[in-house]
Amino acid sequence: MRFLAYLHSYPPLRLLGGEMMTSRLLEALVDAGHEVKVLAQATRHEFTRNGVRVVPRRLNVSRGDLFSTNALISHPEIAHFVSSRASALGVPYVGIVHNLNEPTLEEIRRFRPDITIANAIPTQDALKRLHPEADVRLIRPPSLPAWTRPPSAPLGRHFVTLVNLSPAKGVETFYALAQARPDLHFLGVLGGYGEQERRRLPNVTIMGQTEDMGLVYAMSRVILMPSHLETYGLVAAEACLHGIPVIASGLPGLLDALGPSGASYVDHENIDGWLDVLAELDDPEGYARAAAAASARGEYLAARSRVDLDSWVSMLEGLA
Numbered sequence: 001m002r003f004l005a006y007l008h009s010y011p012p013l014r015l016l017g018g019e020m021m022t023s024r025l026l027e028a029l030v031d032a033g034h035e036v037k038v039l040a041q042a043t044r045h046e047f048t049r050n051g052v053r054v055v056p057r058r059l060n061v062s063r064g065d066l067f068s069t070n071a072l073i074s075h076p077e078i079a080h081f082v083s084s085r086a087s088a089l090g091v092p093y094v095g096i097v098h099n100l101n102e103p104t105l106e107e108i109r110r111f112r113p114d115i116t117i118a119n120a121i122p123t124q125d126a127l128k129r130l131h132p133e134a135d136v137r138l139i140r141p142p143s144l145p146a147w148t149r150p151p152s153a154p155l156g157r158h159f160v161t162l163v164n165l166s167p168a169k170g171v172e173t174f175y176a177l178a179q180a181r182p183d184l185h186f187l188g189v190l191g192g193y194g195e196q197e198r199r200r201l202p203n204v205t206i207m208g209q210t211e212d213m214g215l216v217y218a219m220s221r222v223i224l225m226p227s228h229l230e231t232y233g234l235v236a237a238e239a240c241l242h243g244i245p246v247i248a249s250g251l252p253g254l255l256d257a258l259g260p261s262g263a264s265y266v267d268h269e270n271i272d273g274w275l276d277v278l279a280e281l282d283d284p285e286g287y288a289r290a291a292a293a294a295s296a297r298g299e300y301l302a303a304r305s306r307v308d309l310d311s312w313v314s315m316l317e318g319l320a
Helices: 017-031 063-068 080-089 102-110 121-130 171-180 213-219 234-241 252-258 271-282 284-317
Strands: 002-007 035-040 047-049 052-056 071-074 093-097 115-118 136-138 159-163 185-189 204-207 220-225 246-248
Touching (some): 002 017, 017 234, 115 121, 159 171, 185 213, 220 271, 234 246, 234 252, 246 271
Parallel strands (some): 115 136, 159 220
């Protein structure tokens, strides 16, 4: 079968959660023997990544691509291009929803997908409330190990890490903790969206945006997720795969990803609460318990990801 996706961009040019989730779903179709092409708005050059062919939007799309595709796949916030073509061709439009921002919801109201993919149970519930009769399927972002064996990290695994230094991801909490715990080393990894706040503190290292999350995990002793906005939390989920304790705000998406015991939950404004958990992790026995809980959650997530990927492929194959 052949599938055509229309996206804003594609890894490694853009490493946002929506692109990472979608790329892994498309790669699963390639692994199953199908042909996948991506038409990307913000890509200037053609390239192939893990079997997926990515073509710039400025080249448009050939009639052959359109007439031979079995489904059109997109993110609803840019689905105006896809919806009309899917309707004209009589093929399904599959929308992958990775946020509940108003532009996304507005486009779903205007251009309802034939099948809507929700990235978490709270997302699925919200979409069902929006359109009770819609076909909304739950496929969480696949959690994949960043390594078969840990890469060499010259500084060792000793950082308290936040990925994406934007207000929405809780950067204020990150810097407050760094100031309160000058004895700990903090790592801030620049993100792909939102205003990135860089502050000079003696115990804070700033790292550029990277696709090499294996190195980030190899250097991290704790992962922070003090998010104000999060529909899932792929970084936190993959930290669990690598046995890294996670401290997270109790947003519904993070609870869906990490489960009731896979992380420590603290309100992002409760700095004393975050400091208390960090103090618990100073104790070797406390750290070992938290790492074991994270690893157990990681094993569960890895197994669930295999099931979700099989369900995704079967779903798309069923459109023939």
